[in-house]
Amino acid sequence: MQYSIGIDIGGTNSVMGIVDKMGNILFEAELITKDYEHLEGFVDASYDELFPQIVKLGKNNFKGIGIGAPNGNYYNGTIEFAPNLRWKGVLPLAKLFSDKFGLETTVTNDANAAAIGEMMHGAAKGMNDFIMVTLGTGVGSGFVANGKMIYGHDGFAGELGHVIAVRDGRLCGCGRKGCLETYTSATGIVRTANEFLETKSTSSLLRSVANITSKDIYDAAVQGDFLALEIFQFTGKILGQSLADAVAITSPEAIILFGGLAQAGKYIFEPTHKYMEENLLKIYQGKVKLLPSELRESDAAILGAASLIWNADKVLV
Ligand SMILES: [Zn+2]
Secondary structure, three states: OOEEEEEEEOOOEEEEEEEEOOOOEEEEEEEEHHHOOOHHHHHHHHHHHHHHHHHHHOHHHEEEEEEEOOOEEOOOOEEEOOOOOOOOOEEOHHHHHHHHHOOOEEEEOHHHHHHHHHHHHOOOOOOOOEEEEEEOOOEEEEEEEOOEEOOOOOOOOOOHHHOEOOOOOOEOOOOOEOEOHHHHOHHHHHHHHHHHHHHOOOOOHHHHOOOOOHHHHHHHHHOOOHHHHHHHHHHHHHHHHHHHHHHHHHOOOEEEEEOHHHHHOHHHHHHHHHHHHHHOOHHHOOOOEEEEOOOOHHHHHHHHHHHHHHOOOOOOO
16 A cells, blocks of 8 residues: 545645655645534545545555544544534534545544654654654644653543643634733744834834734844844743753653744744753753654645555554
């Protein structure tokens, strides 16, 4: 068997593709997730996109389907109460896909899928112990320890984005206060920018920007804008402190940062590394690499999901 299918279900868009064992994406398609009122309709539309290609390549050459989805549960193949999807409740995602396609289907959450993709094709190649942190609209994470993805007893292990970084801090979408996600996601850094602009009198390029985005903050930092640099320092401090805590749990060889905010390069990596080191227990100091993802942003989601299938025996449980 030479091919697998990778599907990444996102709140707005979903991408899917056919991937060979070397990690080459042979075919790609995209669906607007929000267009589908019911999950069944989404499965049918995915089938219409992919099936002609499956027939062309020979169905017997396909090992299966890997899906990364918000709140995807590896054990049950379900998605459960995903806040950003129209489809509510607990839904049998893997079963619907395997019934429709006649192919074995594996599900996990998007950050775990990214971690497995990184281990097969990216910065974590050959590593047995690492933490993948995705800094996107939210903050996700996948923990690999002793060569295995950690799923926990219910399939939901590794939610670093919802570990409390600041006691009684900002209100999070999950209903609690001070989650890491409210500070170090793309939306979190924008909240910081708006707070700083309101409470500080420093002049800044950002003062003339309406509806600031994380990209605006990056652009200002590149131009040496003092307030933008301060925003990155603040964000990196909170992220670095939380990563130092995470290191104490699994003692990883590396932490890999992925997603929009990670693309800010040194502006986020330097303060994050500095504050991580400052807050590490002595036994870990100078040992943990902080690395950018080596997967291309556009391919990572499909590759990671497809890798689930190749890795099912070796790494998963
Ligand atoms: Zn939260």
